[in-house]
Amino acid sequence: xxxxxxxxxxxxxxxxxxxxxxxxxxxxxxxxxxxxxxxxxxxxxxxxxxxxxxxxxxxxxxxxxxxxxxxxxxxxxxxxxxxxxxxxxxxxxxxxxxxxxxxxxxxxxxxxxxxxxxxxxxxxxxxxxxxx
Ligand SMILES: Cc1cc2nc3c(=O)[nH]c(=O)nc-3n(C[C@H](O)[C@H](O)[C@H](O)COP(=O)(O)OP(=O)(O)OC[C@H]3O[C@@H](n4cnc5c(N)ncnc54)[C@H](O)[C@@H]3O)c2cc1C
Numbered sequence: 750x751x752x753x754x755x756x757x758x759x760x761x762x763x764x765x766x767x768x769x770x771x772x773x774x775x776x777x778x779x780x781x782x783x784x785x786x787x788x789x790x791x792x793x794x795x796x797x798x799x800x801x802x803x804x805x806x807x808x809x810x811x812x813x814x815x816x817x818x819x820x821x822x823x824x825x826x827x828x829x830x831x832x833x834x835x836x837x838x839x840x841x842x843x844x845x846x847x848x849x850x851x852x853x854x855x856x857x858x859x860x861x862x863x864x865x866x867x868x869x870x871x872x873x874x875x876x877x878x879x880x881x
Contacts, residue, residue, distance in 0.1 A: 755783030756803070757815060765800045769862055774808050776822065779815035805858030807834075810868050827854040828881055832873035836864040 755761040757779045762770040790796065807826040817824075829845045834857070836842055843860050847853055861869045873881060 752785045753778065753781030753783075755786060756781050758782045766803060767801070769867065772867060773805070773858075773862055774812055774824075775815045776806070776808065776824065777816045803859075804855045805862070806854050807858050807861055807869065807871075825854075826871060827857065828873070829857070829871055831877040831880055832871055834861075834869050834871055836861075836869050837866045842869075 755765075756777055757775050758781075759771040761783050762773065807829075809824040809826055812820070812824040827850060829843070830850045832845070833841060834843055834845055842864060843853075843857055861867065
């Protein structure tokens, strides 16, 4: 029952997380299609938990569609507290310093997905390049 969620199921992502989510890149295995959940529901199990939310982080736009075990979570892009995050129109859309990074990074992936063309740039200046 607990063998993974439905994060690799494009249709279920769009169905439960919302429009545009079928285009999101997936950090984990492409085997997690929700089979366990589907089986449980078919047997009369009650859906429970936060179906319309997820752990959504900024992810390298050049990454593969699903997770790569050789790379792991190094596709994550969340150094925004050191600089600015801007969308395709050159506009800021989040508060980079709203809280400690560990309290915001899993929310800001969703904010990036809501932007035009579903991407953002991280911008840094010379003062912080040694920290990246
Ligand atoms: C890149 C990345 C970084 C992460 N970093 C952290 C972190 O730092 N700290 C943290 O706490 N969490 C982290 N997580 C989250 C954490 O890894 C997951 O929440 C956790 O692994 C989920 O466990 P699970 O057993 O539900 O699913 P999984 O670990 O995904 O395991 C599900 C398994 O079931 C298999 N499976 C699926 N369907 C079937 C089927 N029909 N038949 C047979 N097998 C099937 C899949 O192949 C897979 O092996 C990270 C996740 C990712 C993707």
